[in-house]
Amino acid sequence: MLSTFMVSLIFFAVCIIVQTVGIFTFQSNHKAPANRLFLALSIAIIIWSSGMALSTIASDAARSEIFRRFSAIGWSTFYAILLHFILTITGKTSLYKKRCLYLCLYLPAFLCLLAFVIPNGFNPYPYNLQQTNYGWINVAQHNVWDWMFYAYYIGFTLIGLLTLYRWNRKATDSIIKKKSSIILLSLVSALLLGTITDVVLSSQFHELPQMAPVIMLIPLLTIYHELQRNRFNITEVIDHRMSYISLFISILAYIVLSALQIFLLDKNIVIDSKFINATAIRGLAVQIQLLISIYLVLKENKLGYITSVSMNSINLIIAVAIMIKYNSGISLPGIISNVGVLVVITLLKNYKDKIATYIKKINTQVVKEKFYSRIFNQAPVGIAIMNGKYHMKNEEFEDISINPMYTKILGRTKEELQNVTWRDITHPDDLDADLAYYKQLKTDEIAQHPREKRYIKPDGSIIWASMSLSQFASLGENVDSHICIISDITERKRIENNLKYNNEHDLLTGLYNRVVLEKTLNEDAIISSPNKRALVCLNLSNMHTLNFRYGFRYSQTILKRITDSLRAFCNENYILFTPSEYSFIFYVKDYGVKKELDNFCEKVSEILRSYLYAHGIGTGIGILRIDQSNVPDTDTLLKKLMNTSEIAAKNSNSTNIIFYSPELDAQIVRENDIGQEITEIVSGTKTDRLYLQFQPIFDIASNRVTEFEALARLNSEKYGLVPPLEFILIAEKMNLIVPLGEKITLLALHFLDKLKENGHNTISVTINISMIQILDNDFADRLLQMVKGMHLNPERIGIELTESIFATNRAEINSVINLLRAAGLKILMDDFGTGYSSFSRARELNIDYLKVDKSFIDKLLVLKPEEAITGDIISMAHKLNDIVIAEGVEYEKQFSYLRDHGCDKIQGYLISKPLDQDVALDFLEKDWSVFEVH
């Protein structure tokens, strides 16, 4: 009898446990399909188990069968729901989305319901119930319906196992792998155990009750367990793992005690003892149940609370039922007691929930602290709490006073930092701005925003940091407390500085470039200052030719040397810039009088003169007084300055220093116009604007004209006759000298041809060739080709080279000269004595004629014959086997001297001015007897 009762109680206990976990899972997230199916699974087991409990203790076979049929609703549907659940958690949801598959899934369950639940003709006697020591049990008949059920439950369980197995194999996530293995294992063990108890053992020992619902607790609780796991559960500490055994035992004990009470009440048993009676036992049972309830609430958390409520509610219902059944107040204490228990456990639960919430908050705080501590210690930025000018030393905040990155960035240990103020380690140049920032922050004038500053490391090196301060209010009373966050931006600054440097400097010389100059001028233009300001531009000419000849390295070395010399003039009022490749600008601030600028330029010119001279570089210094210029904008200002310096560079006068004046603008316009005309001539239009004049060269010994110098003339549309020195320079600057020179050469050769035609076969023509021309590739070849093409005698052609040729590579010039000389042409050194020439240098070039510059001839008018060195030049030239031509001879006196000192030829107004072609031809007819030596 007791064993029957016990078996029944076990089934009831299963019901309560399953109901508890089912409800708990469902209410934790009722929308999740897996949770819904889990609830369905729980209900199936509850029906199964409660049916079994009632069937076991039924008073007769007929009643037992009714409960068996009720129980069958549970076990018939259980396996279908289980498979459905497995398909859901393994993600095979698409399978049963089709209606037919749904039908297939639940068809066997439906058939079982037909066979074992609803009484009908198919299976009229589904149960063979026998009374045993363990109550009514069913002895299997193994008819076709039984076999169908076996096939259904084994088949479905195997499909479920297979699905789980494949899920496990395919899973890459370790959590899924573990989950699937555990569920798989629980199902296998339940299958094995169920088969052993309900099939094997029950067929051997007919008395043994079928324990399947109890065994189903294994997979059910395992699944429940797995559904609840693997969450980031902050309440883990309070929601410790629940003990299923203690839960089960508690439920069992509770049910036993309930049964005991009913038993005592129902049977009206009288216990004949002085010590204890039935009422006392019932009271004791109620007290123990109260204890169990409280224990469950306290120990097993929410699950325990649901269990407690369920058990006490059932108890309450039973007590009310008894009261109604017996129509007596016998169970009234039980009802009150149950209500009391429900109230107590609910209060307890609420209290516990409050504590749990509190603990949860604390735990959250702990996690947050851990999180912030990690961030603090691993942050790639330096963080420190400051107390005024010191780093904080407060023990309470020791852990968060300075983080590791802060010490790393500043290169000092925590202790070192705590012993210096932030002012001590701040770069002196940044201190003032830092203090201002700090002050503003303290007075809440600014919100916290980052600022870039420099710190000094112990080794003296500098680091750049982006720093941001914010008040640290939590230190309440100390208003000076703030948090300092720094990040190392040294590398970024280095790159930025490099970029800035590249943007603002000329990389070769390291001087500020045009960008900075313009910026400075613009900034200063806004400031209305009484101070006088000026710009001094030093313009280098010929640099292109040097590049062309010797390559960039050579000219770069020269530029560096010039820069070094100019740097010596720099101070806070004389700032040096290099706005373009071959020019330097001094920005002069606060000068006194104009003379000061003059003196300055003289000094600059003086310092550079010999160096530039030695390298064949021309210079011009343009000065623009900003205070007097009335120039509207910086761009125009610089343009005018550059033009002034260029004009200065071209200046044929001795001085190459010019102050800007509005008249110079006209010169610039003129230059542009002339440039335009040269372009037109070169491109073949308006060629008649270019023509030649020919100046006779008189040979003293033979007393006749032996040569003509071809001199180019430009008859400008706008300006009339333009001097050759002017337009030749413009052509050189515009890179048009080569084609223009070729046109001039051609005209000169035509004149030579004319001479030939007129029978003057012995008369030569000399042509002026600029340095760029002679250095141009194939110059000699092209010239010789032309000479040959016109059938002219090369010996009647002279090439006049100015002495700037000395500045260039003599070997290279000589190779061209030699080519020409080999062909019979004569080479003349023009303007000897003005620039770079010296006899030692002249010797290095293979020349035939030396043309003594007009300046030496002019001196003959003012100096006594014994004081003039012109005679020495003539005799020296003769020693070098050069024929001497005196240029610019205008007076008889000069002629006499030259003749007396053995000069070979003279050229000048004394003989004739340059003449037009026809006039020149006529000129040859002139009688020269007046010049004959007497």
Ligand code: C2E
């Ligand atoms: P240069 O080759 O030394 O030519 C002599 C210059 O002196 C000529 O000036 C000539 O007119 C001038 N002259 C000659 N005798 C006297 C005199 O007794 N008194 C004065 N005051 N001047 C005299 P021009 O024609 O103005 O030429 C100036 C310079 O222009 C030339 O100096 C030459 O270097 C250059 N030049 C002229 N034509 C050409 C050319 O076709 N090609 C190149 N590259 N340069 C040329």
Ligand code: MG
């Ligand atoms: Mg000449």
Ligand code: MG
């Ligand atoms: Mg000359």
